[in-house]
Amino acid sequence: MRYALYYWSGIQGRGEFIRLALEDAGADYDDVARDQGDDAMTPFLEGKHEGALPFAPPFLKAGRLVIAQVAEILQYLGPPLKLVPDGDSRRLYAHQLQLTITDVVAEIHDSHHPIASSLYYEDQRSEARRRAKDLRENRLPKFLGYFEQVLERNGGRHALRQHSYVDLSLFQLMSGLDYAFPRAMQRLKRELPLLCALSQRVTERPRIAAYLASPRRLAFNKDGIFRHYPELDDPR
Amino acid sequence: MRYALYYWSGIQGRGEFIRLALEDAGADYDDVARDQGDDAMTPFLEGKHEGALPFAPPFLKAGRLVIAQVAEILQYLGPPLKLVPDGDSRRLYAHQLQLTITDVVAEIHDSHHPIASSLYYEDQRSEARRRAKDLRENRLPKFLGYFEQVLERNGGRHALRQHSYVDLSLFQLMSGLDYAFPRAMQRLKRELPLLCALSQRVTERPRIAAYLASPRRLAFNKDGIFRHYPELDDPR
Numbered sequence: 001m002r003y004a005l006y007y008w009s010g011i012q013g014r015g016e017f018i019r020l021a022l023e024d025a026g027a028d029y030d031d032v033a034r035d036q037g038d039d040a041m042t043p044f045l046e047g048k049h050e051g052a053l054p055f056a057p058p059f060l061k062a063g064r065l066v067i068a069q070v071a072e073i074l075q076y077l078g079p080p081l082k083l084v085p086d087g088d089s090r091r092l093y094a095h096q097l098q099l100t101i102t103d104v105v106a107e108i109h110d111s112h113h114p115i116a117s118s119l120y121y122e123d124q125r126s127e128a129r130r131r132a133k134d135l136r137e138n139r140l141p142k143f144l145g146y147f148e149q150v151l152e153r154n155g156g157r158h159a160l161r162q163h164s165y166v167d168l169s170l171f172q173l174m175s176g177l178d179y180a181f182p183r184a185m186q187r188l189k190r191e192l193p194l195l196c197a198l199s200q201r202v203t204e205r206p207r208i209a210a211y212l213a214s215p216r217r218l219a220f221n222k223d224g225i226f227r228h229y230p231e232l233d234d235p236r
Numbered sequence: 237m238r239y240a241l242y243y244w245s246g247i248q249g250r251g252e253f254i255r256l257a258l259e260d261a262g263a264d265y266d267d268v269a270r271d272q273g274d275d276a277m278t279p280f281l282e283g284k285h286e287g288a289l290p291f292a293p294p295f296l297k298a299g300r301l302v303i304a305q306v307a308e309i310l311q312y313l314g315p316p317l318k319l320v321p322d323g324d325s326r327r328l329y330a331h332q333l334q335l336t337i338t339d340v341v342a343e344i345h346d347s348h349h350p351i352a353s354s355l356y357y358e359d360q361r362s363e364a365r366r367r368a369k370d371l372r373e374n375r376l377p378k379f380l381g382y383f384e385q386v387l388e389r390n391g392g393r394h395a396l397r398q399h400s401y402v403d404l405s406l407f408q409l410m411s412g413l414d415y416a417f418p419r420a421m422q423r424l425k426r427e428l429p430l431l432c433a434l435s436q437r438v439t440e441r442p443r444i445a446a447y448l449a450s451p452r453r454l455a456f457n458k459d460g461i462f463r464h465y466p467e468l469d470d471p472r
Contacts, residue, residue: 047389052329055336055382067328069335076328092303092312093288099305099335100291106342114350115363116370127351127363134352146291153283 001080003029006041007058011224012176012217014105015058017070018077020168023211025081031216033057071098074165083165090160097150097159097166101173104143108180109225111135111232121222121229132232136184140177144192147173151194158198163205170195171202176226183234237316239265242277243294247460248412248453250341251294253306254313256404259447261317267452269293307334310401319401326396333386333395333402337409340379344416345461347371347468357458357465368468372420376413380428383409387430394434399441406431407438412462419470 003022007015009031022029032040044066047053054068060076067073075095078084084094109117114131115124147170150159159166174195178185189196202208211217220226239258243251245267258265268276280302283289290304296312303309311331314320320330345353350367351360383406386395395402410431414421425432438444447453456462 047385051325052332053382053386053389054332055339055379065325065328068332072328072331072335089287089301092301092308095308096288096290096304099308103291103342106339110346110350114346115366116374118370118374124366127366130351130360130363134354138352138354143291146289149283150289153289 001028001062003027003077004032004061005029005058006032006044006061009033009038010218010221012172012220012226013058013224014070016172017101017165017169018058018060018073019216020172020208020211021074021077021081021083021165023216024168024205024207025077025083026207027077027081071095071102074098074169078165081165083163083168085161085164094160094164094166097147098169100143100146101166101169104139104173105225107135107139107143108176112227112229121227125231128229128232132181136181136188136234140181140184140188141191144188144195148192148195151198156194156197157201167198167202168208171199171208174199176220176224179220180226180228181233182228183236187234237264237298239263239313240268240297241265241294242268242280242297245269245274246454246457248408248456248462249294249460250306252408253337253401253405254294254296254309255452256408256444256447257310257313257317257319257401259452260404260441260443261313261319262443263313263317307331307338310334310405314401317401319399319404321397321400330396330400330402333383334405336379336382337402337405340375340409341461343371343375343379344412348463348465357463361467364465364468368417372417372424372470376417376420376424377427380424380431384428384431387434392430392433393437403434403438404444407435407444410435412456412460415456416462416464417469418464419472423470 005015005018007013041057043049044054044059049066052066052068054066058070059066059068060073067076078094084091111132112121112128113124114127159170203212241251241254243249277293279285280290280295285302288302290302294306295302295304296309303312314330320327347368348357348364349360350363395406439448
C-alpha cells in the first residue's frame, strides 16, 4: 500500500507524528502538500471527495479511505506498519496514550495562542505569559509525569510491550518541548529519566536517524505547535 | 456485560457523552462515583490497578479492561451497544467525528478557563471574554458548520448511515451550547437546521426521553464544561 499524507507543507506540526511512524516503518508514502502545494488539500476539506470529510489536516489517504485525526491515523497505521503490539487491550491502551498526547499537544499550542488561533501571538502575549506559566508549572509536570509513570509500570523501555507509534510520538513531544521551553525542560527532565532515555533511543533507530538528518525533517519554527518565545520559558 | 463508568459525580462533564450511549442502548451499568463517591476513582488514577493507567476520568471498566478517553470508550462501546454502523470505513468515520467533538468540547471548556483550569473563573474573566468572543464568532461557526455539512452530505438525518453514538454526542454538544450561550446559539442555529432537527429527534428517543426526565440527568451547572456566564455570551 502506498499512502498519501496531507499536511501543511511549511511546518512539522501535527503531521509530524504521522510522518515519524511512516519513516520509522520504511513505508511507501507521498507527502502530498510538500510535493504539490497546500492547495492539494482543498478539495478534501471542501467535501469534494466521497467518503469521510476531514475537519482539518493532517489526513491520510489509504486506497479509497480518507482518515483524519492524528491518533486515529496512527491507530489505523499501527498494525500494517507493525508499530503496535498484538492484542485488543494493548491496542486500546496505545490509542488511549496517543489521545493523551493529543491533549497535551493542544495545551502546548494554546500556551502561545490562549485567546485565538486567528490572532497573532503579539496580540495575546500577556495572556500567553500567564498560560505558559501554568503549562510549565502545572500541566507539563502532570502530563510528563504521567508518561514517565506509564514507562515505569512497563519496565522502563517502552510505553507498551514493544516499540510502537506511542514511543515515536513521545520522542516528538519531548523534542518539541526541548525546542520551545529549553529552560523549563532542563528543570523538568531531572524527574523524567525514562522519557529522556526513550527519546534518545528513538533518535538512534536507523530509519529515524536517517530521517532526522534528511531535508524531509523540517526545523522547528514559529509557525508550528512547538514555538520558542524566550519570555514564555522559565525565567533565567 | 455489566459496565462500570467512572466519572466525577457532581457534573455532566465529559462523562455525559458515555452516559447517553449507555442509556440510549439500555445497557447495564454502574455509575460508580455517583454510588460510592469520587474517591472510588483514586486507585485507578494512582496506578494501583493492573492494565491501562487512565490520565483522567471518564474511564470505563468492562470486565478486566480499563478504557479511558471519551472517544475511545465510545469506539469500544459502539459495536456491542449497536450504536455504530457495520464496516471499517464507517467506524473510522464515526471515531473521527467523535474526536472532532472532543476538540470542540476542549475549546468550549477553555472559553471560560483560557489561562488555567487550576484558577477560578474570576481570576481569568477578562481573558475569558476575549476567548469566548472568538469561540462564538469564529470557532463555533466553523465546528458547527462542519457538522451541519456532515449531516447534509449524508442525507440530513444522521451523521452516519444510521443512528449512532455520534448523533447522541451532537445532541449533547447542542444542548450544552444552548445552556452556555443562549443568545449566540439563537443566532447560530439559523444556519444549522439539520443539527437542530437531529437534536430534537434524539430527545424523542424513548430511553433518552426517560433518562432526561430522570434524576440521573444532572442539570448543567457552573462546574462542568458548558457554563453559563452571561458576559461570555453574545451582547444583548
